Amino acid sequence: MIGNSIIKLNGVDVFQQKHLVLSNVDLHIDKGDFVWLIGQTGSGKSSLLKIIYGDLALTSGSGHACGYDLAKLPERDIPFLRRKLGIVFQDFQLLTDRTIEQNLHFVMHATGWKDKNLINERTLDVLEKVGLRSKLKKMPHEISGGEQQRVVIARALLNDPEIILADEPTGNLDPDTSEEIVMLLKQISQQMGTAVIIATHDYHIIRTFPSRIIKCENGRVLEDVEIG
Ligand SMILES: Nc1ncnc2c1ncn2[C@@H]1O[C@H](COP(=O)(O)OP(=O)(O)OP(=O)(O)O)[C@@H](O)[C@H]1O
Numbered sequence: 541m542i543g544n545s546i547i548k549l550n551g552v553d554v555f556q557q558k559h560l561v562l563s564n565v566d567l568h569i570d571k572g573d574f575v576w577l578i579g580q581t582g583s584g585k586s587s588l589l590k591i592i593y594g595d596l597a598l599t600s601g602s603g604h605a606c607g608y609d610l611a612k613l614p615e616r617d618i619p620f621l622r623r624k625l626g627i628v629f630q631d632f633q634l635l636t637d638r639t640i641e642q643n644l645h646f647v648m649h650a651t652g653w654k655d656k657n658l659i660n661e662r663t664l665d666v667l668e669k670v671g672l673r674s675k676l677k678k679m680p681h682e683i684s685g686g687e688q689q690r691v692v693i694a695r696a697l698l699n700d701p702e703i704i705l706a707d708e709p710t711g712n713l714d715p716d717t718s719e720e721i722v723m724l725l726k727q728i729s730q731q732m733g734t735a736v737i738i739a740t741h742d743y744h745i746i747r748t749f750p751s752r753i754i755k756c757e758n759g760r761v762l763e764d765v766e767i768g
Pocket residue numbers: 556557559561579580581582583584585586587588756
């Protein structure tokens with residue numbers, strides 16, 4: 541990381557297969573930034589996030605994410621980049637056959653945590669942050685959709701990420717629960733300095749939590765958009 545910079549893209553073209561989705565993208569995200577990402581279906585929001593988390597290769601322009609050079613990112617470094625990023629999707633993607641605790645432990649084992657005490661401590665710590673410490677032993681189907689999304693956020697926080705990338709995190713939630721989830725992400729960015737990018741179609745929630753807006757439109761990423 542250079543100074544406070546967490547994401548820096550310059551002149552990046554984003555491709556899906558051979559199809560150019562976004563061209564000449566410049567994007568800077570600093571520590572603690574809270575950014576809305578909007579744009580019509582198919583405009584390239586998910587593709588932009590995929591460039592950042594190394595799911596799409598950066599083949600033109602330059603880009604850095606959490607200290608990694610995206611243009612020269614060997615396959616073996618992708619898991620290390622992903623540890624510095626918390627990823628939150630619309631469909632909660634919890635393992636349905638395990639408790640909340642086991643879901644979190646699963647990720648910790650996969651990302652190199654070994655010490656049992658530290659694992660238990662960190663599990664409680666992140667559940668505390670999302671207000672779900674008491675749900676440790678519950679199965680995903682025993683908690684609400686909003687609570688499941690909180691667990692996903694807790695899971696994203698396990699490795700103390702520099703940034704959370706959230707792709708339609710409230711897409712399956714009712715308006716009140718959506719507000720709670722965004723409020724939680726906002727608190728995390730303010731209290732912990734974690735940068736947050738949220739892709740959404742929900743203009744109501746953007747108006748409720750006004751912040752910087754970027755937009756994918758006609759193959760470009762526009763900065764400082766106003767939604768009126
Ligand atoms: N795996 C893929 N292979 C080929 N083309 C793809 C793939 N994924 C997405 N695309 C295409 O890339 C373009 C951008 O898609 P992307 O998913 O980034 O849009 P989006 O803005 O996130 O849309 P949505 O709001 O529906 O999630 C679309 O034209 C889409 O059809």
